[in-house]
Amino acid sequence: MNIKSANELFVRLLSEANSGEKQMTRALPKMARAAHDPKLVDAFKEHLEETQGQLERIEKAADSIPEIRVKRIKCYAMESLIEEGQELIESTEKGPVRDAGMIGAAQKVEHFEIAAYGTLCELAEQLGYTKAKEILAETLKEEKAADDKLSKLAKADVNRKAG
Numbered sequence: 001m002n003i004k005s006a007n008e009l010f011v012r013l014l015s016e017a018n019s020g021e022k023q024m025t026r027a028l029p030k031m032a033r034a035a036h037d038p039k040l041v042d043a044f045k046e047h048l049e050e051t052q053g054q055l056e057r058i059e060k061a062a063d064s065i066p067e068i069r070v071k072r073i074k075c076y077a078m079e080s081l082i083e084e085g086q087e088l089i090e091s092t093e094k095g096p097v098r099d100a101g102m103i104g105a106a107q108k109v110e111h112f113e114i115a116a117y118g119t120l121c122e123l124a125e126q127l128g129y130t131k132a133k134e135i136l137a138e139t140l141k142e143e144k145a146a147d148d149k150l151s152k153l154a155k156a157d158v159n160r161k162a163g
């Protein structure tokens, strides 16, 4: 029981987010290669760039609070979500059906990140980490936009072709 305060909880969750984003910088290039629809390939590539920026934001958010430091821990939830997506890729052929499945898998990741950053923003607010909150809120917005984009892609092309 080494988490006794909201501040320690914040550090823990920020460190998990850092691990999750790092894992996604490795997963997204594989997802882009496995996707078939060029719009989906682009969406994954674009989110890879955003994810690299999100990692930098975590560093900036941590730097804005002198008394904290990001820890090296693993986000097991993200690891499982990525593994599930990888299994889906392995059990499908490249094409519309795999694309539809990958959109679903990617949206699970985005929803998970939306929950994680939502909590981080709330905690940062409570703790008076105003700058960190502002920085993390930008990422939260980006994750929501990524999720919307995937929903639109699913509706517009991919799921229709998979049908």
Ligand SMILES: [Fe+2]
Residues within 6 Å of the ligand: 021, 024, 051, 054, 113, 143
């Ligand atoms: Fe992210």
Ligand SMILES: [Fe+2]
Residues within 6 Å of the ligand: 047, 109, 110, 113, 143, 146
């Ligand atoms: Fe994301």
